[in-house]
Amino acid sequence: EPEVTQTPSHQVTQMGQEVILRCVPISNHLYFYWYRQILGQKVEFLVSFYNNEISEKSEIFDDQFSVERPDGSNFTLKIRSTKLEDSAMYFCASSPRQGSETQYFGPGTRLLVL
Amino acid sequence: AQTVTQSQPEMSVQEAETVTLSCTYDTSESDYYLFWYKQPPSRQMILVIRQEAYKQQNATENRFSVNFQKAAKSFSLKISDSQLGDAAMYFCAYREITGGGNKLTFGTGTQLKVEL
Numbered sequence: 471e472p473e474v475t476q477t478p479s480h481q482v483t484q485m486g487q488e489v490i491l492r493c494v495p496i497s498n499h500l501y502f503y504w505y506r507q508i509l510g511q512k513v514e515f516l517v518s519f520y521n522n523e524i525s526e527k528s529e530i531f532d533d534q535f536s537v538e539r540p541d542g543s544n545f546t547l548k549i550r551s552t553k554l555e556d557s558a559m560y561f562c563a564s565s566p567r568q569g570s571e572t573q574y575f576g577p578g579t580r581l582l583v584l
Numbered sequence: 585a586q587t588v589t590q591s592q593p594e595m596s597v598q599e600a601e602t603v604t605l606s607c608t609y610d611t612s613e614s615d616y617y618l619f620w621y622k623q624p625p626s627r628q629m630i631l632v633i634r635q636e637a638y639k640q641q642n643a644t645e646n647r648f649s650v651n652f653q654k655a656a657k658s659f660s661l662k663i664s665d666s667q668l669g670d671a672a673m674y675f676c677a678y679r680e681i682t683g684g685g686n687k688l689t690f691g692t693g694t695q696l697k698v699e700l
Binding site: 501503505514 | 619621626627628629630631634675677679686687688689690691692693
């Protein structure tokens with residue numbers, strides 16, 4: 471069964487460094503998402519992406535964040551200058567189309583900012 | 585803004601017994617989707633069950649079923665014949681149908697423990 475994959479599974483970085491989190495959505499899906507979950511808290515929406523542009527973003531998704539689909543398969547989340555509070559689990563998700571289809575989540579990337 | 589509330593931070597159930605996890609939500613929309621996701625210790629988010637608001641019939645998936653009360657804005661998850669593998673954090677989530685937004689709004693989760 472097709473699944474969303476994410477790399478790396480764990481990332482440790484120093485405050486102020488740039489990180490890029492990578493996702494490979496399910497191949498025939500058209501909508502892509504990033505969510506994050508700070509340890510012990512609920513999952514929060516960051517951004518949705520369709521047709522090579524952001525379709526919606528939350529207040530969390532400020533200028534330090536950007537997303538890109540550099541080729542036909544990868545979907546990336548970049549954090550330009552990481553802060554301690556960016557430490558969280560980051561989930562990528564994809565869905566075939568807007569409407570009734572479910573969002574399928576990847577296994578997540580655990581980011582730790584020191 | 586839509587909100588999702590899970591008032592039970594933790595629940596316990598004996599193996600083979602039945603447990604119900606509660607979820608309420610607030611929305612002014614008439615059409616939307618509701619989901620239950622399971623998050624085991626690996627922290628992967630796994631879809632358990634989905635309900636479309638326009639359907640009156642409650643969704644079922646094997647041992648998992650929901651009690652969807654649209655007027656009360658309630659969406660509880662029933663797990664029958666609980667198994668050790670059901671132990672996980674369970675998140676209720678809401679999603680609009682109309683408009684450009686596809687985002688999921690999650691509740692705070694219920695940690696389910698399954699005891700022998």
